[in-house]
Amino acid sequence: MSTPEEVWRKDLKIVRGYPMIHAFVLNWDMIEQFQSKPDDLVITTYPKSGTTWISEIVDMVLNDGNVEKCKRDVITTRVPMLELSVPDTRLSGIELLKTAPSPRIIKTHLPIDLLPKSFWENNCKMIYLARNAKDVAVSYYHFDLMNKIQPLPGTWEEYLQKFLAGNVAYGSWFDHVKSWWEKKDGYPILFLYYEDLKQNPKAEIKKIASFLGKTLDEETLDRIIHHTSFEVMKDNPLVNYTHVPTVMMDHSKSPFMRKGVVGDWKNYFTVSQNENFDAIYKKKMSGTSLKFCTDL
Numbered sequence: 001m002s003t004p005e006e007v008w009r010k011d012l013k014i015v016r017g018y019p020m021i022h023a024f025v026l027n028w029d030m031i032e033q034f035q036s037k038p039d040d041l042v043i044t045t046y047p048k049s050g051t052t053w054i055s056e057i058v059d060m061v062l063n064d065g066n067v068e069k070c071k072r073d074v075i076t077t078r079v080p081m082l083e084l085s086v087p088d089t090r091l092s093g094i095e096l097l098k099t100a101p102s103p104r105i106i107k108t109h110l111p112i113d114l115l116p117k118s119f120w121e122n123n124c125k126m127i128y129l130a131r132n133a134k135d136v137a138v139s140y141y142h143f144d145l146m147n148k149i150q151p152l153p154g155t156w157e158e159y160l161q162k163f164l165a166g167n168v169a170y171g172s173w174f175d176h177v178k179s180w181w182e183k184k185d186g187y188p189i190l191f192l193y194y195e196d197l198k199q200n201p202k203a204e205i206k207k208i209a210s211f212l213g214k215t216l217d218e219e220t221l222d223r224i225i226h227h228t229s230f231e232v233m234k235d236n237p238l239v240n241y242t243h244v245p246t247v248m249m250d251h252s253k254s255p256f257m258r259k260g261v262v263g264d265w266k267n268y269f270t271v272s273q274n275e276n277f278d279a280i281y282k283k284k285m286s287g288t289s290l291k292f293c294t295d296l
């Protein structure tokens with residue numbers, strides 16, 4: 001039996017070709033065999049794409065914009081992360097999901113190949129939120145500085161090379177977004193963009209409501225927009241991850257709710273890093289109709 005300390009800052013482990021967080025792999029059989037329910041709703045993202053944001057929005061939509069109901073618990077309990085597991089702690093997505101009331105909202109970053117088969121068999125509804133790769137890389141770098149279940153990121157330059165090569169937890173951003181984009185045509189998957197949510201939250205929240213079979217009036221929509229704005233979420237201890245023990249997430253290294261903007265990458269990428277990134281991006285994204293915006 002491992003202890004939490006034994007999994008801090010460990011190298012990633014490969015699971016069926018994908019680099020994965022060491023602590024999570026210790027529990028992999030349970031993840032593969034996970035049994036979904038037909039009314040489960042899956043929130044799926046590449047890390048740092050706005051998962052917490054959309055999780056709070058979905059919980060608000062399902063609760064008809066009732067802020068009090070969304071204060072019933074921390075976001076990690078209201079929307080458990082399927083693959084999360086830290087030895088010898090109470091942090092286990094699968095354990096939380098055993099007692100979560102239906103319809104369950106389940107968070108995951110798993111690539112399509114690693115998502116438990118049961119979700120496909122039950123044709124569960126899924127919401128995929130995608131964010132532009134440059135801002136994801138910057139956000140992920142800062143997250144890896146503060147989150148001890150991830151390996152240390154190294155310098156920004158070193159990290160950017162690892163990110164581009166897909167040598168970060170959950171593998172390549174390119175493969176992740178492309179495969180989920182293709183998958184959406186055959187399954188009930190609502191594919192959304194962080195940048196659209198930022199630019200026009202009302203239109204995107206309406207899409208989410210319609211996907212979930214809800215009709216919300218203007219007042220409710222405005223309340224959801226306000227409650228899930230970056231400024232409000234940053235100060236909400238139920239969603240800003242300050243409830244996670246500091247020994248695991250050290251917000252003094254970088255807060256979880258860091259900036260919440262589109263285009264912060266410009267503060268980190270050098271001209272040559274940007275040129276190299278664009279060249280690789282062009283190659284990897286050729287042939288896909290996916291379009292990202294990196295500036296608002």
Ligand code: PPS
Pocket residue numbers: 045046047048049050051052053135138139140142143228229230231233256257258259260261264
């Ligand atoms: S995780 O750890 O992968 O689940 O992280 P995730 O929640 O996907 O992504 C964290 C980034 O999302 C930003 N965020 C928001 N942006 C806009 N509005 C709201 N309400 C919001 N909530 C979280 C958060 O700040 C992280 O992005 P960066 O760029 O690091 O600020």
